[in-house]
Amino acid sequence: MPSPLTLADAIARLQRPGVFEDFSALTGEALFAVDLGADAAWPDELALAVAREALAELPCPSVALAPDLLEPAAEALVGAFDVRVETRVELAEVERAARAQPLAALALVQLLRGAAGRSVHEGLVAESWVYSVLQSGPEFGAWLAQRGPARASEPPDRPPVRVERGERRLEITLDRAEKRNAYSSAMRDALCAALEVAVLDGDVERLVLRGEGPVFCSGGDLDEFGTTPDPATAHAVRSTRHPARWLHALEARTEVFVHGACVGAGIELPAFAARVVARPGAWFQLPELSMGLVPGAGGTVSLTRRVGRQRCARLALTGARLDAPTALEWGLVDEIAA
Numbered sequence: 001m002p003s004p005l006t007l008a009d010a011i012a013r014l015q016r017p018g019v020f021e022d023f024s025a026l027t028g029e030a031l032f033a034v035d036l037g038a039d040a041a042w043p044d045e046l047a048l049a050v051a052r053e054a055l056a057e058l059p060c061p062s063v064a065l066a067p068d069l070l071e072p073a074a075e076a077l078v079g080a081f082d083v084r085v086e087t088r089v090e091l092a093e094v095e096r097a098a099r100a101q102p103l104a105a106l107a108l109v110q111l112l113r114g115a116a117g118r119s120v121h122e123g124l125v126a127e128s129w130v131y132s133v134l135q136s137g138p139e140f141g142a143w144l145a146q147r148g149p150a151r152a153s154e155p156p157d158r159p160p161v162r163v164e165r166g167e168r169r170l171e172i173t174l175d176r177a178e179k180r181n182a183y184s185s186a187m188r189d190a191l192c193a194a195l196e197v198a199v200l201d202g203d204v205e206r207l208v209l210r211g212e213g214p215v216f217c218s219g220g221d222l223d224e225f226g227t228t229p230d231p232a233t234a235h236a237v238r239s240t241r242h243p244a245r246w247l248h249a250l251e252a253r254t255e256v257f258v259h260g261a262c263v264g265a266g267i268e269l270p271a272f273a274a275r276v277v278a279r280p281g282a283w284f285q286l287p288e289l290s291m292g293l294v295p296g297a298g299g300t301v302s303l304t305r306r307v308g309r310q311r312c313a314r315l316a317l318t319g320a321r322l323d324a325p326t327a328l329e330w331g332l333v334d335e336i337a338a
Contacts, residue, residue: 195247278327284322
Protein backbone atom coordinates (compact mmCIF):
# COMPACT_ATOMS: atom_id res chain seq x y z
CA MET A 1 0.00 0.00 0.00
CA PRO A 2 1.24 3.54 -0.75
CA SER A 3 2.17 5.80 2.16
CA PRO A 4 0.62 9.21 1.52
CA LEU A 5 1.95 12.40 3.08
CA THR A 6 0.18 14.13 5.93
CA LEU A 7 -1.23 17.54 5.05
CA ALA A 8 1.45 19.30 7.10
CA ASP A 9 4.21 17.38 5.30
CA ALA A 10 2.52 17.97 1.95
CA ILE A 11 2.34 21.73 2.43
CA ALA A 12 5.97 21.80 3.50
CA ARG A 13 6.96 19.86 0.37
CA LEU A 14 4.81 22.05 -1.90
CA GLN A 15 6.60 25.17 -0.62
CA ARG A 16 10.05 23.83 -1.48
CA PRO A 17 11.72 25.39 -4.56
CA GLY A 18 12.50 21.93 -5.93
CA VAL A 19 8.99 20.49 -5.57
CA PHE A 20 8.53 20.16 -9.35
CA GLU A 21 11.69 18.06 -9.53
CA ASP A 22 10.69 15.98 -6.50
CA PHE A 23 7.26 15.15 -7.92
CA SER A 24 7.69 14.71 -11.66
CA ALA A 25 7.00 12.03 -14.24
CA LEU A 26 10.67 12.35 -15.25
CA THR A 27 12.80 13.10 -12.24
CA GLY A 28 10.93 12.23 -9.07
CA GLU A 29 7.82 10.61 -7.64
CA ALA A 30 5.10 9.81 -10.17
CA LEU A 31 2.30 10.63 -7.72
CA PHE A 32 1.65 13.23 -5.02
CA ALA A 33 -0.67 11.60 -2.47
CA VAL A 34 -1.95 13.23 0.71
CA ASP A 35 -3.97 11.75 3.57
CA LEU A 36 -6.30 14.58 4.60
CA GLY A 37 -7.55 12.62 7.59
CA ALA A 38 -4.12 12.27 9.21
CA ASP A 39 -3.89 15.79 10.69
CA ALA A 40 -5.84 16.96 13.72
CA ALA A 41 -5.46 20.67 12.90
CA TRP A 42 -5.71 22.54 9.61
CA PRO A 43 -3.16 25.12 8.47
CA ASP A 44 -4.06 28.76 7.95
CA GLU A 45 -5.66 30.05 4.75
CA LEU A 46 -2.41 31.45 3.37
CA ALA A 47 -0.75 28.04 3.54
CA LEU A 48 -3.79 26.43 1.94
CA ALA A 49 -3.77 28.99 -0.87
CA VAL A 50 -0.11 28.24 -1.58
CA ALA A 51 -0.92 24.54 -1.63
CA ARG A 52 -3.82 24.97 -4.06
CA GLU A 53 -1.64 26.98 -6.44
CA ALA A 54 1.17 24.42 -6.36
CA LEU A 55 -1.21 21.48 -6.84
CA ALA A 56 -2.47 23.09 -10.05
CA GLU A 57 1.07 23.07 -11.47
CA LEU A 58 2.57 19.78 -10.28
CA PRO A 59 4.07 17.71 -13.14
CA CYS A 60 2.43 14.54 -11.80
CA PRO A 61 -1.08 13.51 -10.67
CA SER A 62 -2.15 14.51 -7.18
CA VAL A 63 -4.50 12.39 -5.07
CA ALA A 64 -6.42 13.29 -1.92
CA LEU A 65 -7.23 10.44 0.44
CA ALA A 66 -10.33 11.89 2.07
CA PRO A 67 -13.57 10.68 3.64
CA ASP A 68 -16.97 11.70 2.32
CA LEU A 69 -17.58 14.56 4.76
CA LEU A 70 -15.05 17.29 5.42
CA GLU A 71 -15.27 20.82 6.75
CA PRO A 72 -15.64 23.57 4.09
CA ALA A 73 -11.97 24.57 4.16
CA ALA A 74 -10.98 20.96 3.61
CA GLU A 75 -13.44 20.50 0.75
CA ALA A 76 -12.00 23.58 -0.96
CA LEU A 77 -8.55 22.04 -0.81
CA VAL A 78 -9.77 18.63 -1.98
CA GLY A 79 -11.09 20.27 -5.13
CA ALA A 80 -7.54 21.28 -6.09
CA PHE A 81 -6.40 17.64 -6.32
CA ASP A 82 -6.62 15.68 -9.55
CA VAL A 83 -8.28 12.66 -7.93
CA ARG A 84 -10.17 12.02 -4.71
CA VAL A 85 -10.27 8.53 -3.16
CA GLU A 86 -11.73 7.23 0.08
CA THR A 87 -9.56 4.18 0.83
CA ARG A 88 -5.93 3.15 0.54
CA VAL A 89 -6.96 0.35 -1.82
CA GLU A 90 -8.36 2.95 -4.22
CA LEU A 91 -5.21 5.02 -3.76
CA ALA A 92 -3.08 2.00 -4.65
CA GLU A 93 -5.00 1.56 -7.92
CA VAL A 94 -4.25 5.14 -8.94
CA GLU A 95 -0.61 4.82 -7.90
CA ARG A 96 -0.08 1.66 -9.99
CA ALA A 97 -1.39 3.42 -13.08
CA ALA A 98 0.69 6.55 -12.50
CA ARG A 99 3.87 4.51 -12.06
CA ALA A 100 3.17 2.27 -15.08
CA GLN A 101 2.45 5.12 -17.53
CA PRO A 102 3.82 8.29 -15.91
CA LEU A 103 3.97 10.40 -19.08
CA ALA A 104 0.39 9.64 -20.09
CA ALA A 105 -0.79 10.11 -16.49
CA LEU A 106 0.83 13.55 -16.36
CA ALA A 107 -0.61 14.56 -19.72
CA LEU A 108 -4.08 13.41 -18.67
CA VAL A 109 -4.27 15.42 -15.46
CA GLN A 110 -2.77 18.52 -17.06
CA LEU A 111 -5.42 18.31 -19.77
CA LEU A 112 -8.23 17.88 -17.25
CA ARG A 113 -7.06 20.72 -15.00
CA GLY A 114 -8.05 23.23 -17.66
CA ALA A 115 -11.26 21.52 -18.75
CA ALA A 116 -13.66 23.79 -16.86
CA GLY A 117 -12.43 26.92 -18.64
CA ARG A 118 -12.82 25.57 -22.18
CA SER A 119 -15.74 25.43 -24.57
CA VAL A 120 -16.58 22.04 -26.07
CA HIS A 121 -14.69 22.95 -29.25
CA GLU A 122 -11.66 24.16 -27.29
CA GLY A 123 -11.76 21.01 -25.17
CA LEU A 124 -11.81 18.72 -28.20
CA VAL A 125 -8.86 20.56 -29.76
CA ALA A 126 -6.88 20.40 -26.51
CA GLU A 127 -7.63 16.68 -26.14
CA SER A 128 -6.53 16.02 -29.70
CA TRP A 129 -3.23 17.87 -29.22
CA VAL A 130 -2.43 15.85 -26.10
CA TYR A 131 -3.46 12.58 -27.77
CA SER A 132 -1.28 13.42 -30.78
CA VAL A 133 1.76 14.16 -28.64
CA LEU A 134 1.37 10.86 -26.79
CA GLN A 135 1.06 8.97 -30.09
CA SER A 136 4.71 9.82 -30.70
CA GLY A 137 5.76 9.00 -27.13
CA PRO A 138 7.62 5.98 -25.75
CA GLU A 139 4.69 4.55 -23.78
CA PHE A 140 2.43 4.25 -26.81
CA GLY A 141 5.40 2.95 -28.79
CA ALA A 142 5.93 0.22 -26.22
CA TRP A 143 2.24 -0.73 -26.40
CA LEU A 144 2.41 -0.95 -30.21
CA ALA A 145 5.52 -3.14 -30.01
CA GLN A 146 3.81 -5.46 -27.53
CA ARG A 147 0.69 -5.65 -29.70
CA GLY A 148 2.71 -6.56 -32.76
CA PRO A 149 1.94 -5.72 -36.40
CA ALA A 150 -1.61 -4.59 -37.07
CA ARG A 151 -3.79 -7.16 -38.79
CA ALA A 152 -5.30 -6.25 -42.14
CA SER A 153 -9.05 -5.87 -41.86
CA GLU A 154 -11.38 -7.74 -44.16
CA PRO A 155 -13.33 -5.44 -46.50
CA PRO A 156 -16.73 -4.81 -44.91
CA ASP A 157 -19.76 -6.36 -46.57
CA ARG A 158 -22.05 -3.54 -45.37
CA PRO A 159 -21.81 0.00 -43.97
CA PRO A 160 -20.60 0.16 -40.34
CA VAL A 161 -23.55 2.36 -39.41
CA ARG A 162 -27.22 1.73 -40.19
CA VAL A 163 -29.52 4.73 -40.54
CA GLU A 164 -33.32 4.59 -40.42
CA ARG A 165 -35.57 7.60 -40.92
CA GLY A 166 -38.99 7.86 -39.33
CA GLU A 167 -41.45 10.66 -38.85
CA ARG A 168 -39.43 13.47 -37.25
CA ARG A 169 -36.99 10.83 -35.98
CA LEU A 170 -33.60 9.52 -37.07
CA GLU A 171 -32.28 6.26 -35.63
CA ILE A 172 -28.59 5.40 -35.97
CA THR A 173 -27.27 1.92 -35.17
CA LEU A 174 -23.60 0.95 -34.90
CA ASP A 175 -23.53 -2.17 -37.07
CA ARG A 176 -20.24 -4.04 -36.64
CA ALA A 177 -21.53 -6.68 -34.25
CA GLU A 178 -18.96 -9.21 -35.49
CA LYS A 179 -16.25 -6.76 -34.32
CA ARG A 180 -18.13 -5.81 -31.14
CA ASN A 181 -18.88 -2.48 -32.82
CA ALA A 182 -15.23 -1.45 -32.62
CA TYR A 183 -14.91 2.23 -33.46
CA SER A 184 -13.02 2.33 -36.77
CA SER A 185 -12.24 5.21 -39.12
CA ALA A 186 -15.00 3.96 -41.43
CA MET A 187 -17.49 3.98 -38.55
CA ARG A 188 -16.35 7.48 -37.58
CA ASP A 189 -16.92 8.76 -41.11
CA ALA A 190 -20.31 7.06 -41.45
CA LEU A 191 -21.40 8.33 -38.05
CA CYS A 192 -20.39 11.89 -38.95
CA ALA A 193 -22.35 11.67 -42.20
CA ALA A 194 -25.48 10.44 -40.42
CA LEU A 195 -25.24 13.04 -37.66
CA GLU A 196 -24.74 15.80 -40.22
CA VAL A 197 -28.09 14.86 -41.77
CA ALA A 198 -29.77 15.29 -38.40
CA VAL A 199 -28.13 18.68 -37.84
CA LEU A 200 -29.08 20.02 -41.26
CA ASP A 201 -32.63 18.62 -41.30
CA GLY A 202 -34.79 20.73 -39.03
CA ASP A 203 -37.60 18.16 -39.22
CA VAL A 204 -35.55 15.71 -37.15
CA GLU A 205 -36.82 16.31 -33.63
CA ARG A 206 -35.35 13.19 -32.06
CA LEU A 207 -32.11 11.32 -32.66
CA VAL A 208 -31.63 7.82 -31.25
CA LEU A 209 -28.26 6.03 -31.18
CA ARG A 210 -27.96 2.28 -30.50
CA GLY A 211 -25.50 -0.56 -31.01
CA GLU A 212 -26.18 -3.88 -32.76
CA GLY A 213 -25.18 -7.17 -31.13
CA PRO A 214 -24.14 -8.07 -27.57
CA VAL A 215 -22.26 -4.83 -26.80
CA PHE A 216 -22.81 -1.19 -27.60
CA CYS A 217 -19.18 -0.45 -28.52
CA SER A 218 -15.90 -2.09 -27.50
CA GLY A 219 -13.89 1.09 -28.11
CA GLY A 220 -11.40 2.01 -30.79
CA ASP A 221 -10.50 -0.60 -33.39
CA LEU A 222 -7.10 -1.67 -32.08
CA ASP A 223 -6.03 -2.90 -35.51
CA GLU A 224 -6.04 0.73 -36.67
CA PHE A 225 -3.98 2.12 -33.78
CA GLY A 226 -0.67 3.47 -35.03
CA THR A 227 -1.67 3.36 -38.70
CA THR A 228 -2.12 7.10 -39.33
CA PRO A 229 0.74 8.68 -41.33
CA ASP A 230 1.90 10.81 -38.37
CA PRO A 231 0.47 12.42 -35.20
CA ALA A 232 0.11 15.86 -36.83
CA THR A 233 -2.04 14.43 -39.60
CA ALA A 234 -4.07 12.50 -37.04
CA HIS A 235 -4.75 15.76 -35.22
CA ALA A 236 -5.84 17.41 -38.47
CA VAL A 237 -8.27 14.53 -39.09
CA ARG A 238 -9.80 14.86 -35.62
CA SER A 239 -10.08 18.62 -36.15
CA THR A 240 -11.88 18.07 -39.44
CA ARG A 241 -14.12 15.08 -38.79
CA HIS A 242 -15.25 14.39 -35.23
CA PRO A 243 -18.65 12.89 -34.25
CA ALA A 244 -18.41 14.63 -30.87
CA ARG A 245 -18.98 18.02 -32.51
CA TRP A 246 -22.16 16.82 -34.20
CA LEU A 247 -23.40 15.10 -31.04
CA HIS A 248 -22.83 18.28 -29.06
CA ALA A 249 -24.81 20.25 -31.64
CA LEU A 250 -27.62 17.67 -31.37
CA GLU A 251 -27.32 17.26 -27.60
CA ALA A 252 -30.87 18.30 -26.64
CA ARG A 253 -32.45 16.03 -29.25
CA THR A 254 -30.29 12.96 -28.68
CA GLU A 255 -30.98 9.80 -26.66
CA VAL A 256 -28.47 6.94 -26.56
CA PHE A 257 -29.29 3.38 -25.51
CA VAL A 258 -26.21 1.49 -24.33
CA HIS A 259 -25.70 -2.13 -23.30
CA GLY A 260 -22.91 -4.59 -22.58
CA ALA A 261 -19.41 -3.16 -22.95
CA CYS A 262 -19.20 0.60 -23.41
CA VAL A 263 -15.46 1.11 -23.74
CA GLY A 264 -13.52 4.21 -24.77
CA ALA A 265 -15.49 5.86 -27.57
CA GLY A 266 -18.39 3.65 -26.48
CA ILE A 267 -19.02 5.98 -23.55
CA GLU A 268 -17.10 9.10 -24.56
CA LEU A 269 -19.49 9.81 -27.45
CA PRO A 270 -22.79 8.86 -25.73
CA ALA A 271 -21.90 11.14 -22.81
CA PHE A 272 -22.45 14.14 -25.11
CA ALA A 273 -26.16 13.29 -25.42
CA ALA A 274 -28.83 14.85 -23.22
CA ARG A 275 -30.05 11.40 -22.21
CA VAL A 276 -28.22 8.08 -21.88
CA VAL A 277 -30.21 4.94 -21.02
CA ALA A 278 -28.28 1.84 -19.96
CA ARG A 279 -29.35 -1.78 -19.68
CA PRO A 280 -28.72 -3.35 -16.24
CA GLY A 281 -25.62 -5.28 -17.34
CA ALA A 282 -23.90 -2.38 -19.08
CA TRP A 283 -20.40 -1.45 -17.95
CA PHE A 284 -18.09 1.42 -18.77
CA GLN A 285 -14.32 1.74 -19.09
CA LEU A 286 -11.62 4.15 -20.27
CA PRO A 287 -8.60 1.94 -21.10
CA GLU A 288 -6.50 4.40 -23.09
CA LEU A 289 -3.93 5.18 -20.40
CA SER A 290 -2.75 1.56 -20.38
CA MET A 291 -1.75 2.15 -24.03
CA GLY A 292 0.15 5.32 -23.17
CA LEU A 293 -2.69 7.55 -24.39
CA VAL A 294 -5.57 9.64 -23.05
CA PRO A 295 -9.21 9.33 -24.10
CA GLY A 296 -9.34 10.53 -27.69
CA ALA A 297 -13.02 10.45 -28.75
CA GLY A 298 -14.01 13.47 -26.68
CA GLY A 299 -14.14 11.82 -23.26
CA THR A 300 -12.07 14.43 -21.44
CA VAL A 301 -14.82 16.88 -22.48
CA SER A 302 -18.01 14.83 -22.24
CA LEU A 303 -17.22 12.89 -19.06
CA THR A 304 -15.99 15.92 -17.13
CA ARG A 305 -19.29 17.64 -17.93
CA ARG A 306 -21.21 14.65 -16.58
CA VAL A 307 -19.18 13.31 -13.65
CA GLY A 308 -16.64 16.03 -12.90
CA ARG A 309 -12.90 16.32 -13.36
CA GLN A 310 -11.81 14.12 -10.46
CA ARG A 311 -14.02 11.16 -11.30
CA CYS A 312 -13.07 11.40 -14.97
CA ALA A 313 -9.39 11.40 -13.98
CA ARG A 314 -9.88 8.39 -11.72
CA LEU A 315 -11.66 6.40 -14.43
CA ALA A 316 -9.02 7.24 -17.02
CA LEU A 317 -6.04 6.66 -14.72
CA THR A 318 -7.15 3.29 -13.35
CA GLY A 319 -9.01 1.90 -16.37
CA ALA A 320 -11.45 0.42 -13.85
CA ARG A 321 -14.83 -0.90 -14.97
CA LEU A 322 -17.81 1.10 -13.79
CA ASP A 323 -21.09 -0.80 -13.47
CA ALA A 324 -24.46 0.62 -14.44
CA PRO A 325 -25.72 1.43 -10.90
CA THR A 326 -22.54 3.38 -10.11
CA ALA A 327 -22.72 5.11 -13.49
CA LEU A 328 -26.28 6.17 -12.64
CA GLU A 329 -25.23 7.42 -9.21
CA TRP A 330 -22.41 9.46 -10.73
CA GLY A 331 -24.58 10.88 -13.54
CA LEU A 332 -22.75 9.16 -16.36
CA VAL A 333 -26.07 7.62 -17.41
CA ASP A 334 -29.56 8.97 -16.76
CA GLU A 335 -31.60 5.76 -16.46
CA ILE A 336 -31.25 1.99 -16.18
CA ALA A 337 -33.92 0.16 -18.13
CA ALA A 338 -34.29 -3.41 -19.35
